[in-house]
Amino acid sequence: MVQYALIVAGGKGLRMGCELPKQFLPIGGKPVLMRTIEAFYAYNAEIRIILVLPYSQQAYWNELCRKHHFSIPHHIANGGETRFHSVKNGLAFVTTPGLVGVHDGVRPFVAREVIARCYSLAAEKQAVVPVTDVVETVRHLVGEGSETVSRDEYKLVQTPQVFDADLLKQAYGQPYTSHFTDDASVVEALGKSVYLTEGNRENIKITTPFDLKIATALLESCSI
Ligand SMILES: Nc1ccn([C@@H]2O[C@H](COP(=O)(O)OP(=O)(O)OP(=O)(O)O)[C@@H](O)[C@H]2O)c(=O)n1
Numbered sequence: 201m202v203q204y205a206l207i208v209a210g211g212k213g214l215r216m217g218c219e220l221p222k223q224f225l226p227i228g229g230k231p232v233l234m235r236t237i238e239a240f241y242a243y244n245a246e247i248r249i250i251l252v253l254p255y256s257q258q259a260y261w262n263e264l265c266r267k268h269h270f271s272i273p274h275h276i277a278n279g280g281e282t283r284f285h286s287v288k289n290g291l292a293f294v295t296t297p298g299l300v301g302v303h304d305g306v307r308p309f310v311a312r313e314v315i316a317r318c319y320s321l322a323a324e325k326q327a328v329v330p331v332t333d334v335v336e337t338v339r340h341l342v343g344e345g346s347e348t349v350s351r352d353e354y355k356l357v358q359t360p361q362v363f364d365a366d367l368l369k370q371a372y373g374q375p376y377t378s379h380f381t382d383d384a385s386v387v388e389a390l391g392k393s394v395y396l397t398e399g400n401r402e403n404i405k406i407t408t409p410f411d412l413k414i415a416t417a418l419l420e421s422c423s424i
């Protein structure tokens with residue numbers, strides 16, 4: 201079955217607050233985005249990689265690839281207004297039946313076994329999402345106050361979220377709503393339920409300067 205990795209890096213990175221877009225920031229001397237793409241290539245050298253980047257950053261990315269002798273084959277699609285629109289743009293490059301894994305370009309520490317399990321389960325379940333346990337107590341804001349809720353009833357959601365290609369394309373044909381914060385929520389809006397599997401704790405989404413510090417520490421401490 202043909203496998204696609206749709207790597208989204210079309211955002212503005214406002215919470216990082218850096219001039220250089222966060223997907224290009226170096227960790228251990230190599231841009232975040234290259235590490236992310238390498239993780240998928242290491243899982244399957246035949247995987248079809250679609251990278252979504254703002255049009256204005258594509259020349260810089262090509263220059264970075266030359267500088268780092270980065271030669272993993274990939275197609276580039278234009279970033280959109282929201283993550284939803286970026287994924288939709290990337291899906292135009294999905295031209296055959298198969299499985300599509302949508303992954304945040306700023307999650308370079310996804311474990312190979314998690315990628316493998318998500319694709320393998322998606323062949324059977326059609327819609328698979330990696331999650332981790334909530335490790336802190338959670339409070340729900342109610343009116344002026346708040347109350348503790350049972351954390352056992354919640355999970356934290358990661359990527360890659362892997363889907364049957366036709367199902368995902370149908371889901372992204374729906375009109376955008378602000379509730380669509382990930383791909384699972386878009387697919388669920390069709391009435392299809394998603395299957396949860398264990399993610400890996402290191403698979404952080406590099407969002408703030410603090411996350412960059414964690415990323416550097418992770419690189420030093422693990423062999424991912
Ligand atoms: N219009 C958008 C918005 C987000 N993303 C991607 O979706 C992933 C998760 O988004 P997030 O980490 O929130 O990135 P940004 O939207 O760039 O960050 P911020 O909200 O701080 O501006 C990132 O890889 C980001 O590049 C995207 O492809 N297109």
Ligand SMILES: C[C@](O)(CO)[C@H](O)COP(=O)(O)O
Nearest residue numbers: 283304357358359381382405
């Ligand atoms: C897709 C995601 O990474 C799953 O946790 C997350 O929803 C992205 O959210 P953001 O609003 O783009 O930060």
